[in-house]
Amino acid sequence: MSRLPNPAPEELRRDPLPLRGRTALVTGASRRGGIGHAVARRLAAYGASVCLHHHVPHDAAMPWGADRIEDVVASVRAALGDPDARVVEEPGDLADPAAPAGLLARATEALGGRLDILVANHALNGSDGPLDAIDAATLDAHWAVDTRSVLLLVQAYARQRAALPPRTPGGRVVMMTSGQDIAGGMPGEIAYALQKGALASITRSLATALAEHAVTVNTVNPGPVDTGWLTGEAYDAIAAMFPAGRWGMPDDPARLIAWLATDEAEWVTGQVIGSEGGFRR
Known part of the structure:
Protein backbone atom coordinates (compact mmCIF):
# COMPACT_ATOMS: atom_id res chain seq x y z
CA MET A 1 0.00 0.00 0.00
CA SER A 2 1.10 3.56 -0.69
CA ARG A 3 2.86 5.56 2.00
CA LEU A 4 2.21 8.84 0.19
CA PRO A 5 -0.22 11.39 1.70
CA ASN A 6 -2.63 10.79 -1.19
CA PRO A 7 -2.83 7.24 -2.60
CA ALA A 8 -2.86 6.80 -6.35
CA PRO A 9 -6.36 6.42 -7.84
CA GLU A 10 -5.85 2.72 -8.54
CA GLU A 11 -5.13 2.17 -4.85
CA LEU A 12 -8.51 3.61 -3.94
CA ARG A 13 -10.34 1.01 -6.00
CA ARG A 14 -11.14 -1.88 -3.70
CA ASP A 15 -9.81 -5.28 -4.67
CA PRO A 16 -12.78 -7.71 -4.76
CA LEU A 17 -10.46 -10.39 -3.34
CA PRO A 18 -8.39 -8.48 -0.77
CA LEU A 19 -7.31 -11.70 0.97
CA ARG A 20 -6.24 -13.60 -2.13
CA GLY A 21 -3.21 -15.72 -1.25
CA ARG A 22 -3.69 -15.29 2.50
CA THR A 23 -4.44 -18.08 4.96
CA ALA A 24 -6.63 -18.10 8.05
CA LEU A 25 -7.47 -20.23 11.07
CA VAL A 26 -10.93 -19.61 12.56
CA THR A 27 -11.61 -21.36 15.85
CA GLY A 28 -15.05 -22.35 17.07
CA ALA A 29 -16.39 -22.70 13.54
CA SER A 30 -18.39 -25.87 13.95
CA ARG A 31 -21.99 -24.60 13.47
CA ARG A 32 -23.55 -23.00 10.42
CA GLY A 33 -25.57 -20.78 12.76
CA GLY A 34 -22.50 -19.45 14.58
CA ILE A 35 -20.21 -16.45 14.25
CA GLY A 36 -17.17 -18.61 13.45
CA HIS A 37 -18.86 -20.06 10.38
CA ALA A 38 -19.91 -16.59 9.21
CA VAL A 39 -16.36 -15.27 9.66
CA ALA A 40 -14.90 -18.21 7.76
CA ARG A 41 -17.32 -17.64 4.86
CA ARG A 42 -16.42 -13.95 4.67
CA LEU A 43 -12.67 -14.67 4.70
CA ALA A 44 -13.16 -17.32 2.03
CA ALA A 45 -15.26 -14.94 -0.07
CA TYR A 46 -12.44 -12.38 0.15
CA GLY A 47 -10.02 -14.94 -1.32
CA ALA A 48 -8.40 -16.55 1.71
CA SER A 49 -7.78 -20.24 2.31
CA VAL A 50 -9.37 -21.17 5.62
CA CYS A 51 -8.94 -23.82 8.30
CA LEU A 52 -12.03 -24.40 10.42
CA HIS A 53 -11.42 -25.51 13.99
CA HIS A 54 -14.24 -27.43 15.65
CA HIS A 55 -15.02 -29.30 18.85
CA VAL A 56 -18.29 -31.04 18.02
CA PRO A 57 -18.79 -32.64 21.48
CA HIS A 58 -19.18 -29.16 22.98
CA ASP A 59 -22.00 -28.19 20.62
CA ALA A 60 -23.61 -31.62 20.87
CA ALA A 61 -24.02 -31.01 24.62
CA MET A 62 -25.68 -27.61 24.07
CA PRO A 63 -29.42 -27.01 23.45
CA TRP A 64 -28.73 -26.02 19.85
CA GLY A 65 -26.92 -29.28 19.03
CA ALA A 66 -24.10 -29.94 16.59
CA ASP A 67 -23.87 -29.75 12.81
CA ARG A 68 -22.10 -32.29 10.66
CA ILE A 69 -18.68 -30.80 10.10
CA GLU A 70 -18.88 -31.91 6.46
CA ASP A 71 -21.85 -29.58 6.00
CA VAL A 72 -20.00 -26.68 7.62
CA VAL A 73 -16.98 -27.20 5.38
CA ALA A 74 -19.21 -27.42 2.30
CA SER A 75 -20.91 -24.14 3.21
CA VAL A 76 -17.60 -22.30 3.55
CA ARG A 77 -16.21 -23.92 0.42
CA ALA A 78 -19.22 -22.69 -1.54
CA ALA A 79 -18.28 -19.12 -0.58
CA LEU A 80 -14.69 -19.30 -1.91
CA GLY A 81 -13.85 -16.28 -4.01
CA ASP A 82 -10.55 -17.63 -5.29
CA PRO A 83 -10.74 -20.99 -7.10
CA ASP A 84 -7.18 -21.72 -5.99
CA ALA A 85 -8.02 -21.26 -2.29
CA ARG A 86 -9.01 -24.19 -0.10
CA VAL A 87 -11.00 -25.02 3.02
CA VAL A 88 -9.80 -27.58 5.55
CA GLU A 89 -10.94 -28.56 9.03
CA GLU A 90 -9.18 -29.53 12.23
CA PRO A 91 -10.76 -30.85 15.47
CA GLY A 92 -9.47 -29.95 18.90
CA ASP A 93 -10.47 -29.67 22.54
CA LEU A 94 -8.77 -26.41 23.48
CA ALA A 95 -9.21 -27.12 27.19
CA ASP A 96 -6.13 -29.34 26.78
CA PRO A 97 -3.07 -27.10 27.35
CA ALA A 98 -1.18 -28.83 24.54
CA ALA A 99 -4.02 -28.43 22.03
CA PRO A 100 -3.57 -24.79 20.93
CA ALA A 101 0.00 -25.15 19.67
CA GLY A 102 -0.86 -28.47 18.05
CA LEU A 103 -3.90 -27.02 16.31
CA LEU A 104 -1.99 -24.04 15.00
CA ALA A 105 0.80 -26.28 13.67
CA ARG A 106 -1.63 -28.61 11.91
CA ALA A 107 -3.60 -25.73 10.43
CA THR A 108 -0.43 -24.11 9.16
CA GLU A 109 0.73 -27.32 7.51
CA ALA A 110 -2.69 -27.93 5.95
CA LEU A 111 -2.73 -24.40 4.51
CA GLY A 112 0.66 -24.64 2.87
CA GLY A 113 3.16 -23.75 5.58
CA ARG A 114 2.16 -20.22 6.61
CA LEU A 115 -0.68 -18.77 8.65
CA ASP A 116 -1.58 -15.12 8.17
CA ILE A 117 -4.86 -14.63 10.04
CA LEU A 118 -5.87 -16.02 13.43
CA VAL A 119 -9.48 -15.49 14.54
CA ALA A 120 -9.96 -16.86 18.06
CA ASN A 121 -13.73 -17.18 18.14
CA HIS A 122 -14.21 -20.24 20.36
CA ALA A 123 -15.63 -20.14 23.89
CA LEU A 124 -17.04 -22.40 26.58
CA ASN A 125 -20.81 -22.08 26.84
CA GLY A 126 -22.81 -23.04 29.90
CA SER A 127 -21.27 -24.30 33.17
CA ASP A 128 -21.55 -20.82 34.66
CA GLY A 129 -23.74 -18.77 36.97
CA PRO A 130 -23.99 -15.77 39.32
CA LEU A 131 -21.42 -14.98 41.97
CA ASP A 132 -23.01 -17.19 44.62
CA ALA A 133 -23.14 -20.21 42.30
CA ILE A 134 -19.66 -20.38 40.79
CA ASP A 135 -16.81 -22.39 42.26
CA ALA A 136 -13.15 -23.02 41.53
CA ALA A 137 -13.91 -25.70 38.96
CA THR A 138 -16.18 -23.33 37.04
CA LEU A 139 -13.55 -20.61 37.02
CA ASP A 140 -10.83 -23.02 35.95
CA ALA A 141 -12.93 -24.45 33.11
CA HIS A 142 -13.65 -21.04 31.63
CA TRP A 143 -10.07 -19.88 32.14
CA ALA A 144 -8.74 -22.91 30.27
CA VAL A 145 -10.97 -22.49 27.20
CA ASP A 146 -11.90 -18.82 27.03
CA THR A 147 -8.54 -17.27 27.94
CA ARG A 148 -5.58 -19.63 28.35
CA SER A 149 -6.14 -21.37 25.03
CA VAL A 150 -6.42 -18.03 23.21
CA LEU A 151 -3.14 -16.79 24.66
CA LEU A 152 -1.42 -20.07 23.79
CA LEU A 153 -2.74 -19.84 20.24
CA VAL A 154 -1.42 -16.28 19.95
CA GLN A 155 1.92 -17.40 21.39
CA ALA A 156 2.27 -20.22 18.84
CA TYR A 157 1.19 -17.86 16.06
CA ALA A 158 3.72 -15.20 17.13
CA ARG A 159 6.55 -17.73 17.15
CA GLN A 160 5.64 -18.78 13.64
CA ARG A 161 5.47 -15.20 12.36
CA ALA A 162 8.84 -14.46 13.95
CA ALA A 163 10.39 -17.10 11.70
CA LEU A 164 9.17 -15.35 8.53
CA PRO A 165 11.08 -12.58 6.72
CA PRO A 166 10.95 -9.31 8.70
CA ARG A 167 7.63 -7.50 8.52
CA THR A 168 5.92 -10.03 6.27
CA PRO A 169 2.56 -8.42 5.45
CA GLY A 170 -0.85 -9.83 6.29
CA GLY A 171 -0.39 -10.77 9.95
CA ARG A 172 -3.68 -10.44 11.82
CA VAL A 173 -5.04 -11.61 15.17
CA VAL A 174 -8.68 -11.06 16.14
CA MET A 175 -10.03 -12.12 19.54
CA MET A 176 -13.60 -11.97 20.84
CA THR A 177 -15.04 -10.32 23.93
CA SER A 178 -18.64 -9.90 25.12
CA GLY A 179 -19.29 -6.38 26.33
CA GLN A 180 -19.02 -7.52 29.94
CA ASP A 181 -17.68 -4.10 30.95
CA ILE A 182 -20.59 -2.12 29.47
CA ALA A 183 -23.67 -0.94 31.39
CA GLY A 184 -24.97 -3.75 33.61
CA GLY A 185 -22.31 -6.28 32.74
CA MET A 186 -23.08 -10.01 32.85
CA PRO A 187 -23.91 -10.81 36.49
CA GLY A 188 -25.43 -14.17 35.57
CA GLU A 189 -22.27 -15.39 33.81
CA ILE A 190 -19.47 -14.39 36.14
CA ALA A 191 -16.83 -16.89 34.95
CA TYR A 192 -17.44 -16.21 31.26
CA ALA A 193 -17.48 -12.43 31.75
CA LEU A 194 -14.25 -12.57 33.75
CA GLN A 195 -12.32 -14.52 31.14
CA LYS A 196 -13.66 -12.57 28.16
CA GLY A 197 -12.82 -9.36 30.01
CA ALA A 198 -9.26 -10.60 30.38
CA LEU A 199 -8.92 -10.83 26.60
CA ALA A 200 -10.15 -7.27 26.19
CA SER A 201 -7.66 -6.11 28.81
CA ILE A 202 -4.70 -7.89 27.22
CA THR A 203 -5.41 -6.64 23.68
CA ARG A 204 -3.10 -3.64 23.75
CA SER A 205 -0.27 -5.59 25.38
CA LEU A 206 -0.48 -8.30 22.73
CA ALA A 207 -0.63 -5.68 19.98
CA THR A 208 2.58 -4.14 21.28
CA ALA A 209 4.25 -7.54 21.57
CA LEU A 210 3.43 -8.47 17.96
CA ALA A 211 4.00 -5.05 16.37
CA GLU A 212 7.62 -5.87 15.51
CA ASP A 236 -38.37 -10.25 21.13
CA ALA A 237 -37.53 -8.11 24.16
CA ILE A 238 -33.85 -8.02 23.20
CA ALA A 239 -34.66 -7.31 19.55
CA ALA A 240 -36.55 -4.22 20.70
CA MET A 241 -33.35 -2.92 22.33
CA PHE A 242 -31.74 -2.44 18.91
CA PRO A 243 -32.60 0.72 16.94
CA ALA A 244 -33.08 -1.48 13.88
CA GLY A 245 -35.56 -3.65 15.78
CA ARG A 246 -33.63 -6.84 15.10
CA TRP A 247 -30.85 -8.89 16.63
CA GLY A 248 -27.36 -8.91 15.23
CA MET A 249 -26.86 -11.72 12.75
CA PRO A 250 -23.60 -13.74 12.58
CA ASP A 251 -22.58 -11.96 9.38
CA ASP A 252 -22.75 -8.56 11.12
CA PRO A 253 -19.57 -9.03 13.21
CA ALA A 254 -18.13 -11.24 10.45
CA ARG A 255 -18.00 -8.26 8.08
CA LEU A 256 -16.02 -6.24 10.63
CA ILE A 257 -13.64 -9.11 11.35
CA ALA A 258 -13.06 -9.77 7.65
CA TRP A 259 -12.25 -6.10 7.12
CA LEU A 260 -9.80 -6.15 10.02
CA ALA A 261 -8.04 -9.01 8.22
CA THR A 262 -7.45 -6.95 5.07
CA ASP A 263 -4.64 -4.54 4.28
CA GLU A 264 -7.13 -1.68 4.59
CA ALA A 265 -7.03 -2.22 8.37
CA GLU A 266 -3.25 -2.39 8.74
CA TRP A 267 -3.24 0.83 10.82
CA VAL A 268 -5.81 -0.47 13.33
CA THR A 269 -4.32 -2.38 16.24
CA GLY A 270 -4.65 -2.70 19.99
CA GLN A 271 -8.36 -1.86 19.83
CA VAL A 272 -11.49 -3.35 21.41
CA ILE A 273 -14.17 -2.66 18.80
CA GLY A 274 -17.92 -2.97 19.26
CA SER A 275 -20.21 -4.27 16.51
CA GLU A 276 -23.49 -3.93 18.39
CA GLY A 277 -25.82 -2.09 16.01
CA GLY A 278 -26.53 0.62 18.61
CA PHE A 279 -27.75 -1.91 21.19
CA ARG A 280 -29.38 -0.08 24.12
CA ARG A 281 -28.89 -1.78 27.47
Missing part, protein backbone atom coordinates in the same frame (compact mmCIF):
# COMPACT_ATOMS: atom_id res chain seq x y z
CA HIS A 213 6.33 -8.71 13.31
CA ALA A 214 3.87 -6.37 11.50
CA VAL A 215 0.93 -8.19 13.09
CA THR A 216 -2.16 -6.30 14.22
CA VAL A 217 -4.14 -7.49 17.24
CA ASN A 218 -7.72 -6.41 17.85
CA THR A 219 -10.67 -7.68 19.87
CA VAL A 220 -14.29 -7.54 18.70
CA ASN A 221 -17.40 -7.31 20.86
CA PRO A 222 -20.21 -8.59 18.60
CA GLY A 223 -23.02 -7.70 20.99
CA PRO A 224 -26.12 -9.92 21.13
CA VAL A 225 -26.06 -12.13 18.05
CA ASP A 226 -28.77 -14.55 17.00
CA THR A 227 -26.96 -17.87 16.88
CA GLY A 228 -30.02 -19.87 17.89
CA TRP A 229 -29.60 -19.76 21.66
CA LEU A 230 -32.70 -17.73 22.57
CA THR A 231 -36.35 -17.75 21.46
CA GLY A 232 -39.78 -16.52 22.55
CA GLU A 233 -40.61 -13.36 24.48
CA ALA A 234 -37.04 -12.88 25.70
CA TYR A 235 -35.84 -12.91 22.10
Whole structure:
Protein backbone atom coordinates (compact mmCIF):
# COMPACT_ATOMS: atom_id res chain seq x y z
CA MET A 1 0.00 0.00 0.00
CA SER A 2 1.10 3.56 -0.69
CA ARG A 3 2.86 5.56 2.00
CA LEU A 4 2.21 8.84 0.19
CA PRO A 5 -0.22 11.39 1.70
CA ASN A 6 -2.63 10.79 -1.19
CA PRO A 7 -2.83 7.24 -2.60
CA ALA A 8 -2.86 6.80 -6.35
CA PRO A 9 -6.36 6.42 -7.84
CA GLU A 10 -5.85 2.72 -8.54
CA GLU A 11 -5.13 2.17 -4.85
CA LEU A 12 -8.51 3.61 -3.94
CA ARG A 13 -10.34 1.01 -6.00
CA ARG A 14 -11.14 -1.88 -3.70
CA ASP A 15 -9.81 -5.28 -4.67
CA PRO A 16 -12.78 -7.71 -4.76
CA LEU A 17 -10.46 -10.39 -3.34
CA PRO A 18 -8.39 -8.48 -0.77
CA LEU A 19 -7.31 -11.70 0.97
CA ARG A 20 -6.24 -13.60 -2.13
CA GLY A 21 -3.21 -15.72 -1.25
CA ARG A 22 -3.69 -15.29 2.50
CA THR A 23 -4.44 -18.08 4.96
CA ALA A 24 -6.63 -18.10 8.05
CA LEU A 25 -7.47 -20.23 11.07
CA VAL A 26 -10.93 -19.61 12.56
CA THR A 27 -11.61 -21.36 15.85
CA GLY A 28 -15.05 -22.35 17.07
CA ALA A 29 -16.39 -22.70 13.54
CA SER A 30 -18.39 -25.87 13.95
CA ARG A 31 -21.99 -24.60 13.47
CA ARG A 32 -23.55 -23.00 10.42
CA GLY A 33 -25.57 -20.78 12.76
CA GLY A 34 -22.50 -19.45 14.58
CA ILE A 35 -20.21 -16.45 14.25
CA GLY A 36 -17.17 -18.61 13.45
CA HIS A 37 -18.86 -20.06 10.38
CA ALA A 38 -19.91 -16.59 9.21
CA VAL A 39 -16.36 -15.27 9.66
CA ALA A 40 -14.90 -18.21 7.76
CA ARG A 41 -17.32 -17.64 4.86
CA ARG A 42 -16.42 -13.95 4.67
CA LEU A 43 -12.67 -14.67 4.70
CA ALA A 44 -13.16 -17.32 2.03
CA ALA A 45 -15.26 -14.94 -0.07
CA TYR A 46 -12.44 -12.38 0.15
CA GLY A 47 -10.02 -14.94 -1.32
CA ALA A 48 -8.40 -16.55 1.71
CA SER A 49 -7.78 -20.24 2.31
CA VAL A 50 -9.37 -21.17 5.62
CA CYS A 51 -8.94 -23.82 8.30
CA LEU A 52 -12.03 -24.40 10.42
CA HIS A 53 -11.42 -25.51 13.99
CA HIS A 54 -14.24 -27.43 15.65
CA HIS A 55 -15.02 -29.30 18.85
CA VAL A 56 -18.29 -31.04 18.02
CA PRO A 57 -18.79 -32.64 21.48
CA HIS A 58 -19.18 -29.16 22.98
CA ASP A 59 -22.00 -28.19 20.62
CA ALA A 60 -23.61 -31.62 20.87
CA ALA A 61 -24.02 -31.01 24.62
CA MET A 62 -25.68 -27.61 24.07
CA PRO A 63 -29.42 -27.01 23.45
CA TRP A 64 -28.73 -26.02 19.85
CA GLY A 65 -26.92 -29.28 19.03
CA ALA A 66 -24.10 -29.94 16.59
CA ASP A 67 -23.87 -29.75 12.81
CA ARG A 68 -22.10 -32.29 10.66
CA ILE A 69 -18.68 -30.80 10.10
CA GLU A 70 -18.88 -31.91 6.46
CA ASP A 71 -21.85 -29.58 6.00
CA VAL A 72 -20.00 -26.68 7.62
CA VAL A 73 -16.98 -27.20 5.38
CA ALA A 74 -19.21 -27.42 2.30
CA SER A 75 -20.91 -24.14 3.21
CA VAL A 76 -17.60 -22.30 3.55
CA ARG A 77 -16.21 -23.92 0.42
CA ALA A 78 -19.22 -22.69 -1.54
CA ALA A 79 -18.28 -19.12 -0.58
CA LEU A 80 -14.69 -19.30 -1.91
CA GLY A 81 -13.85 -16.28 -4.01
CA ASP A 82 -10.55 -17.63 -5.29
CA PRO A 83 -10.74 -20.99 -7.10
CA ASP A 84 -7.18 -21.72 -5.99
CA ALA A 85 -8.02 -21.26 -2.29
CA ARG A 86 -9.01 -24.19 -0.10
CA VAL A 87 -11.00 -25.02 3.02
CA VAL A 88 -9.80 -27.58 5.55
CA GLU A 89 -10.94 -28.56 9.03
CA GLU A 90 -9.18 -29.53 12.23
CA PRO A 91 -10.76 -30.85 15.47
CA GLY A 92 -9.47 -29.95 18.90
CA ASP A 93 -10.47 -29.67 22.54
CA LEU A 94 -8.77 -26.41 23.48
CA ALA A 95 -9.21 -27.12 27.19
CA ASP A 96 -6.13 -29.34 26.78
CA PRO A 97 -3.07 -27.10 27.35
CA ALA A 98 -1.18 -28.83 24.54
CA ALA A 99 -4.02 -28.43 22.03
CA PRO A 100 -3.57 -24.79 20.93
CA ALA A 101 0.00 -25.15 19.67
CA GLY A 102 -0.86 -28.47 18.05
CA LEU A 103 -3.90 -27.02 16.31
CA LEU A 104 -1.99 -24.04 15.00
CA ALA A 105 0.80 -26.28 13.67
CA ARG A 106 -1.63 -28.61 11.91
CA ALA A 107 -3.60 -25.73 10.43
CA THR A 108 -0.43 -24.11 9.16
CA GLU A 109 0.73 -27.32 7.51
CA ALA A 110 -2.69 -27.93 5.95
CA LEU A 111 -2.73 -24.40 4.51
CA GLY A 112 0.66 -24.64 2.87
CA GLY A 113 3.16 -23.75 5.58
CA ARG A 114 2.16 -20.22 6.61
CA LEU A 115 -0.68 -18.77 8.65
CA ASP A 116 -1.58 -15.12 8.17
CA ILE A 117 -4.86 -14.63 10.04
CA LEU A 118 -5.87 -16.02 13.43
CA VAL A 119 -9.48 -15.49 14.54
CA ALA A 120 -9.96 -16.86 18.06
CA ASN A 121 -13.73 -17.18 18.14
CA HIS A 122 -14.21 -20.24 20.36
CA ALA A 123 -15.63 -20.14 23.89
CA LEU A 124 -17.04 -22.40 26.58
CA ASN A 125 -20.81 -22.08 26.84
CA GLY A 126 -22.81 -23.04 29.90
CA SER A 127 -21.27 -24.30 33.17
CA ASP A 128 -21.55 -20.82 34.66
CA GLY A 129 -23.74 -18.77 36.97
CA PRO A 130 -23.99 -15.77 39.32
CA LEU A 131 -21.42 -14.98 41.97
CA ASP A 132 -23.01 -17.19 44.62
CA ALA A 133 -23.14 -20.21 42.30
CA ILE A 134 -19.66 -20.38 40.79
CA ASP A 135 -16.81 -22.39 42.26
CA ALA A 136 -13.15 -23.02 41.53
CA ALA A 137 -13.91 -25.70 38.96
CA THR A 138 -16.18 -23.33 37.04
CA LEU A 139 -13.55 -20.61 37.02
CA ASP A 140 -10.83 -23.02 35.95
CA ALA A 141 -12.93 -24.45 33.11
CA HIS A 142 -13.65 -21.04 31.63
CA TRP A 143 -10.07 -19.88 32.14
CA ALA A 144 -8.74 -22.91 30.27
CA VAL A 145 -10.97 -22.49 27.20
CA ASP A 146 -11.90 -18.82 27.03
CA THR A 147 -8.54 -17.27 27.94
CA ARG A 148 -5.58 -19.63 28.35
CA SER A 149 -6.14 -21.37 25.03
CA VAL A 150 -6.42 -18.03 23.21
CA LEU A 151 -3.14 -16.79 24.66
CA LEU A 152 -1.42 -20.07 23.79
CA LEU A 153 -2.74 -19.84 20.24
CA VAL A 154 -1.42 -16.28 19.95
CA GLN A 155 1.92 -17.40 21.39
CA ALA A 156 2.27 -20.22 18.84
CA TYR A 157 1.19 -17.86 16.06
CA ALA A 158 3.72 -15.20 17.13
CA ARG A 159 6.55 -17.73 17.15
CA GLN A 160 5.64 -18.78 13.64
CA ARG A 161 5.47 -15.20 12.36
CA ALA A 162 8.84 -14.46 13.95
CA ALA A 163 10.39 -17.10 11.70
CA LEU A 164 9.17 -15.35 8.53
CA PRO A 165 11.08 -12.58 6.72
CA PRO A 166 10.95 -9.31 8.70
CA ARG A 167 7.63 -7.50 8.52
CA THR A 168 5.92 -10.03 6.27
CA PRO A 169 2.56 -8.42 5.45
CA GLY A 170 -0.85 -9.83 6.29
CA GLY A 171 -0.39 -10.77 9.95
CA ARG A 172 -3.68 -10.44 11.82
CA VAL A 173 -5.04 -11.61 15.17
CA VAL A 174 -8.68 -11.06 16.14
CA MET A 175 -10.03 -12.12 19.54
CA MET A 176 -13.60 -11.97 20.84
CA THR A 177 -15.04 -10.32 23.93
CA SER A 178 -18.64 -9.90 25.12
CA GLY A 179 -19.29 -6.38 26.33
CA GLN A 180 -19.02 -7.52 29.94
CA ASP A 181 -17.68 -4.10 30.95
CA ILE A 182 -20.59 -2.12 29.47
CA ALA A 183 -23.67 -0.94 31.39
CA GLY A 184 -24.97 -3.75 33.61
CA GLY A 185 -22.31 -6.28 32.74
CA MET A 186 -23.08 -10.01 32.85
CA PRO A 187 -23.91 -10.81 36.49
CA GLY A 188 -25.43 -14.17 35.57
CA GLU A 189 -22.27 -15.39 33.81
CA ILE A 190 -19.47 -14.39 36.14
CA ALA A 191 -16.83 -16.89 34.95
CA TYR A 192 -17.44 -16.21 31.26
CA ALA A 193 -17.48 -12.43 31.75
CA LEU A 194 -14.25 -12.57 33.75
CA GLN A 195 -12.32 -14.52 31.14
CA LYS A 196 -13.66 -12.57 28.16
CA GLY A 197 -12.82 -9.36 30.01
CA ALA A 198 -9.26 -10.60 30.38
CA LEU A 199 -8.92 -10.83 26.60
CA ALA A 200 -10.15 -7.27 26.19
CA SER A 201 -7.66 -6.11 28.81
CA ILE A 202 -4.70 -7.89 27.22
CA THR A 203 -5.41 -6.64 23.68
CA ARG A 204 -3.10 -3.64 23.75
CA SER A 205 -0.27 -5.59 25.38
CA LEU A 206 -0.48 -8.30 22.73
CA ALA A 207 -0.63 -5.68 19.98
CA THR A 208 2.58 -4.14 21.28
CA ALA A 209 4.25 -7.54 21.57
CA LEU A 210 3.43 -8.47 17.96
CA ALA A 211 4.00 -5.05 16.37
CA GLU A 212 7.62 -5.87 15.51
CA HIS A 213 6.33 -8.71 13.31
CA ALA A 214 3.87 -6.37 11.50
CA VAL A 215 0.93 -8.19 13.09
CA THR A 216 -2.16 -6.30 14.22
CA VAL A 217 -4.14 -7.49 17.24
CA ASN A 218 -7.72 -6.41 17.85
CA THR A 219 -10.67 -7.68 19.87
CA VAL A 220 -14.29 -7.54 18.70
CA ASN A 221 -17.40 -7.31 20.86
CA PRO A 222 -20.21 -8.59 18.60
CA GLY A 223 -23.02 -7.70 20.99
CA PRO A 224 -26.12 -9.92 21.13
CA VAL A 225 -26.06 -12.13 18.05
CA ASP A 226 -28.77 -14.55 17.00
CA THR A 227 -26.96 -17.87 16.88
CA GLY A 228 -30.02 -19.87 17.89
CA TRP A 229 -29.60 -19.76 21.66
CA LEU A 230 -32.70 -17.73 22.57
CA THR A 231 -36.35 -17.75 21.46
CA GLY A 232 -39.78 -16.52 22.55
CA GLU A 233 -40.61 -13.36 24.48
CA ALA A 234 -37.04 -12.88 25.70
CA TYR A 235 -35.84 -12.91 22.10
CA ASP A 236 -38.37 -10.25 21.13
CA ALA A 237 -37.53 -8.11 24.16
CA ILE A 238 -33.85 -8.02 23.20
CA ALA A 239 -34.66 -7.31 19.55
CA ALA A 240 -36.55 -4.22 20.70
CA MET A 241 -33.35 -2.92 22.33
CA PHE A 242 -31.74 -2.44 18.91
CA PRO A 243 -32.60 0.72 16.94
CA ALA A 244 -33.08 -1.48 13.88
CA GLY A 245 -35.56 -3.65 15.78
CA ARG A 246 -33.63 -6.84 15.10
CA TRP A 247 -30.85 -8.89 16.63
CA GLY A 248 -27.36 -8.91 15.23
CA MET A 249 -26.86 -11.72 12.75
CA PRO A 250 -23.60 -13.74 12.58
CA ASP A 251 -22.58 -11.96 9.38
CA ASP A 252 -22.75 -8.56 11.12
CA PRO A 253 -19.57 -9.03 13.21
CA ALA A 254 -18.13 -11.24 10.45
CA ARG A 255 -18.00 -8.26 8.08
CA LEU A 256 -16.02 -6.24 10.63
CA ILE A 257 -13.64 -9.11 11.35
CA ALA A 258 -13.06 -9.77 7.65
CA TRP A 259 -12.25 -6.10 7.12
CA LEU A 260 -9.80 -6.15 10.02
CA ALA A 261 -8.04 -9.01 8.22
CA THR A 262 -7.45 -6.95 5.07
CA ASP A 263 -4.64 -4.54 4.28
CA GLU A 264 -7.13 -1.68 4.59
CA ALA A 265 -7.03 -2.22 8.37
CA GLU A 266 -3.25 -2.39 8.74
CA TRP A 267 -3.24 0.83 10.82
CA VAL A 268 -5.81 -0.47 13.33
CA THR A 269 -4.32 -2.38 16.24
CA GLY A 270 -4.65 -2.70 19.99
CA GLN A 271 -8.36 -1.86 19.83
CA VAL A 272 -11.49 -3.35 21.41
CA ILE A 273 -14.17 -2.66 18.80
CA GLY A 274 -17.92 -2.97 19.26
CA SER A 275 -20.21 -4.27 16.51
CA GLU A 276 -23.49 -3.93 18.39
CA GLY A 277 -25.82 -2.09 16.01
CA GLY A 278 -26.53 0.62 18.61
CA PHE A 279 -27.75 -1.91 21.19
CA ARG A 280 -29.38 -0.08 24.12
CA ARG A 281 -28.89 -1.78 27.47
